[in-house]
Amino acid sequence: MKIITKIINSNNKTMKKIFACLSILFSLFFLFLVYRAYVVNQPCKHQIKIVESASKFQINNEILNRFKNSLKIQTVSYGQNNQNFSALKDFISFIQTEFSDIEAYKYAKLDIINNYSLLYKIQGSDLALKPYLLAAHFDVVPADGQNDNWKFDPFSATTDEGFIYGRGTLDDKSSMLGQLEALRIFLKKNGQPRRTIYLAYGHDEEASGYQGAKSIAKFLGNTTLEFVLDEGTMIVEKVFKGLDTPLAYIGSTEKGYLTVKFFVNTTGGHSSMPNPEESAIFIVADAISKMKKNKHPSFLGYGPETTLLTRIATNLGFIKRVLLSNIWIFRPAIEFILSMNPTTDSLLRTTTAVTIVRSGVKENVLPSYAEFYVNHRIHSLQSCKEVLDYDLAVINDKRINYEIIDCSEPIKTSSIESLGYSIIEHTTYQIFPGVSAVPSIMIALTDSRFYTNLTENIYRYLPIRLLNEDLKRYHGVDERITTQGYEDMINFYYLIFKNTDDAHLDKTRELRNEL
Numbered sequence: 001m002k003i004i005t006k007i008i009n010s011n012n013k014t015m016k017k018i019f020a021c022l023s024i025l026f027s028l029f030f031l032f033l034v035y036r037a038y039v040v041n042q043p044c045k046h047q048i049k050i051v052e053s054a055s056k057f058q059i060n061n062e063i064l065n066r067f068k069n070s071l072k073i074q075t076v077s078y079g080q081n082n083q084n085f086s087a088l089k090d091f092i093s094f095i096q097t098e099f100s101d102i103e104a105y106k107y108a109k110l111d112i113i114n115n116y117s118l119l120y121k122i123q124g125s126d127l128a129l130k131p132y133l134l135a136a137h138f139d140v141v142p143a144d145g146q147n148d149n150w151k152f153d154p155f156s157a158t159t160d161e162g163f164i165y166g167r168g169t170l171d172d173k174s175s176m177l178g179q180l181e182a183l184r185i186f187l188k189k190n191g192q193p194r195r196t197i198y199l200a201y202g203h204d205e206e207a208s209g210y211q212g213a214k215s216i217a218k219f220l221g222n223t224t225l226e227f228v229l230d231e232g233t234m235i236v237e238k239v240f241k242g243l244d245t246p247l248a249y250i251g252s253t254e255k256g257y258l259t260v261k262f263f264v265n266t267t268g269g270h271s272s273m274p275n276p277e278e279s280a281i282f283i284v285a286d287a288i289s290k291m292k293k294n295k296h297p298s299f300l301g302y303g304p305e306t307t308l309l310t311r312i313a314t315n316l317g318f319i320k321r322v323l324l325s326n327i328w329i330f331r332p333a334i335e336f337i338l339s340m341n342p343t344t345d346s347l348l349r350t351t352t353a354v355t356i357v358r359s360g361v362k363e364n365v366l367p368s369y370a371e372f373y374v375n376h377r378i379h380s381l382q383s384c385k386e387v388l389d390y391d392l393a394v395i396n397d398k399r400i401n402y403e404i405i406d407c408s409e410p411i412k413t414s415s416i417e418s419l420g421y422s423i424i425e426h427t428t429y430q431i432f433p434g435v436s437a438v439p440s441i442m443i444a445l446t447d448s449r450f451y452t453n454l455t456e457n458i459y460r461y462l463p464i465r466l467l468n469e470d471l472k473r474y475h476g477v478d479e480r481i482t483t484q485g486y487e488d489m490i491n492f493y494y495l496i497f498k499n500t501d502d503a504h505l506d507k508t509r510e511l512r513n514e515l
């Protein structure tokens, strides 16, 4: 500031000229950034549509109790082929009994795939229209080790102050039951649909889906689908400060997945004469510590998170809008800020989570073996191999061996110009007035990754409004849903059936133009 005042007050004309030029250049550059934020980066046509909200169906006790009863069946997946199979059987009987009227329609069919997964087909009357598929899963992650922290027993489906608590309330029995309730209402009201509907319910999504969704995809063979809608990102409020509009994040792409077991074998021995250099546990601890210090690189500015952030920018105040609309220049600052929040950080890079550590058998015996599991969610610009190579370079310890436990490459981005995306977005505006929809990144795995041969149009989206702090309830303590939230889900899926069925022939073009 002092230098600037000096230049202004000095008699040095050249200095003054240089200063004037620099000021003009700086102002022009600033205007250019503002132009990019307000003229180039307009809310896209997908974000500003105002539609009439739909009249809604109200939930009754029968529907609510059915949902709660589904939560009480402990369909827990502990790992691949390590599931509560008797609970899965009970769950299937429960569904068949509770929704027997759906199966009774002559144009409806239920197939049980690979003993435990379910595939409903509601044959449409117009064979020229491509079928579409809604997916969900009915296995859940365990709540073992968390029970004491839960407000209520995780399998009691207790209602408290408008919330239903329980494993599966968000992930993912609400989708499955919500879709079936909606289908029942749809068929009663509208009769046979024009367009064929598939409802695919996997029984092992939480254990990678190799037995369930993969078998369903095989069963569907070379069927071509118009679109797939599976569980996914949702409507979240206030993901970061200043983002006051609730945004509906419609997952149009999905990160990859890699689990690696790292292990070490040493000699072990008596704990009274430990050699820290040869301790299996210290070796593993060092490797874990190196991984903590060396996160995978950020791809901000190069991957789908850039489009997402640029779209989000149009919902922000002046400074943040200018910053996020110009990631190319403010990249380091934006990266620094987004890296501080685990949700936003997960969009920028491949994440690293150490999920299992095992070693030791007795307190006075030095173990000769130690292992740890690392679970990565792979950024769409990386591959399983690149991620593993990075890990090995970071660990840089020949004593540590590895085994790949599971790998799934990132899934390519689906178009937002498709009929499926338009319908999901339009229906969101009907059920959740006031939200703005943005195509987003699903940071976790879904069964839909097995359906990539059936369609290019795959969307991962859970039609529910959540607060940012609710996200930790996924796989965590006190997973819950509001009664209102469940009612919204049923209404959303009902309108998906209705809108997709109405979007035929000329109507399809009309809906596309409208949006």
Ligand SMILES: CCCCCCCC/C=C\CCCCCCCC(=O)NCC(=O)O
Binding pocket: 171, 205, 206, 231, 232, 233, 234, 236, 239, 249, 312, 343, 344, 347, 440, 443, 444, 445, 446, 471, 474
């Ligand atoms: C700039 C802000 C963008 C915010 C993006 C949306 C926030 C959504 C955050 C979390 C979504 C978590 C969804 C969890 C779905 C669970 C699916 C699952 O458990 N699959 C199995 C697995 O991945 O292991």
Ligand SMILES: [Zn+2]
Binding pocket: 137, 171, 172, 205, 231
């Ligand atoms: Zn899930």
Ligand SMILES: [Zn+2]
Binding pocket: 141, 171, 206, 475
């Ligand atoms: Zn899950």
